[in-house]
Amino acid sequence: MKNSDSLVEYGARRVIIVVMAILCALLEIVDTTIVNVALDSMKGSLGVTLEDVAWVVTAYAIANVIMVPMTAWLSQQFGRRNYFVASIMVFTVTSFLCGNATSMEELIVFRFIQGLGGGALLVTSQTIITEIFPLEKRGMAQAIYGMGVIVGPTLGPPLGGYIVDNFSWPYIFYINLPVGIVATLLAINFVKSPRYSEKRKVSEVDWWGIILLSTCVGSLQYVLEHGQQDDWFHNQVILFLSIITVLSAIFFFWRELIAKYPIVNIRILKNTNLAVGTVLTFVLGFGLYGSTFIIPIYTQSILGWTATDAGMLLVPSSVMTGLMMPIIGKLLQRGVPQKYLVSMGFAIFFIYSLSVYYMMTPYTSSANFFWPLIIRGVGLGLLFVPITTLSLSTLRGSEIAEGAAFTGMMRQLGGSFGIALITTFIYRDSQKHRINLMSHMDITRDVVAQRLQVYQQMMIAKGATAQEALARAYKMLEGQLIKQVMVLTYADAFLYLGVLFVVCIPFVLSIKQGKAAINPADAMH
Missing domain, CATH: 4.10.860 (DNA Excision Repair, Uvrb; Chain A)
Structure with missing residues (x-):
């Protein structure tokens, strides 16, 4: 590969490339979460079950995770600009096809192909942004890229909720078209391809x-x-x-x-920093996607919010993370050790989890969420860029690209594990809390009898007979019990999520610090 300095851009060209790359990263990440709030509308429109429509999410995720570790090799085979442009075009065309799908089978196939195209957008955008900055500003480059990666998952739910509430579900795919077309044209005209080593023959693949x-x-x-x-x-x-x-x-x-x-260099995991960094990236994905998964469910099922309101709740956190990114970039440029920033990020995320644990009730207001979510934004800002640079800090040359592929894949898998384990935990923990609370629902206890009587009188006042009112009162009492069970369960999930982050701190502090400056542009995707 030629000297990475030949890829450095200045002035308006750098600004245009940065905007284009962040747009592409956002396209991929937002599309991972935007579909979640539209599943119910898809189910009704296409006449399928929830289990069937869940494949719209699964197909995209599977294709995404498959492509990420192969991006470096594919870029080398076809040239980075060619591969990047082709990926944007595949993503954009299949977005249109997804919106026009007339059956669940069509939608699943198109979503899988869309995921294949989207898999290249994230890591290649990171590489492009990194390479166009001079070596001494690489920390800031990672911070700019990190803004898109961290903010993206929280933009999906509010954007998807607004579109579903005001238009129809195909438009969650149609909004990709103008962005995709503009990004394609910009990539063709502004993105440069490094000179790679000799391509592999078909027989050597x-x-x-x-x-x-x-x-x-x-x-x-x-x-x-x-x-x-x-x-x-x-x-x-x-x-x-x-x-x-x-x-x-x-x-x-x-x-x-x-x-x-x-296709993937497994031996590189012998590097201690990368091995530990890969684990930390997994934990970061677990916490980022896991916490983003719990809050909308809690606010919609317990507090009765709309999909749009639930999604908008996370915006302050995203804004705070975005504001933190340039600060983190400056700190890294000044030589502040990454492991101290990461440790601080894990500690702050624990404080956020603990505050939500104590704050959760069946009547929590949006104002109660504001400061905990601001804390979350600060914590995530301290985690993403330092973990990435720490993972690569003792790698050299082509090893950097291979290490970046591992961290990208593990962040995705961390999110998948997080959502799967949290879903299982919610189901099983709720059973435990239900049994515990039911043991206190003794009709002979004064507080229970009084609450039942209040509910019964409410129903009688609405015209029900005494017998009907009593039956409805029991249902209302059961509904209150179920709501309290779920509140306790969601709170437990946050507590254990916080504990997971605290446990990581001693391991982070034990990592040796790479002394040499990192130059991801040497051989990134």
């Missing part, structure tokens, strides 16, 4: 590695997406795909260790 990787992450993603609703290993499909995941993972690691030109 690690086809078995590609097949095994696709099988492993595809099966794993399905198990994580559908495990809870299909009763995990009591379901034959989940059990079969779990076995396939384990076997394909074993053979994939073996294959990559013996292949002359592996």
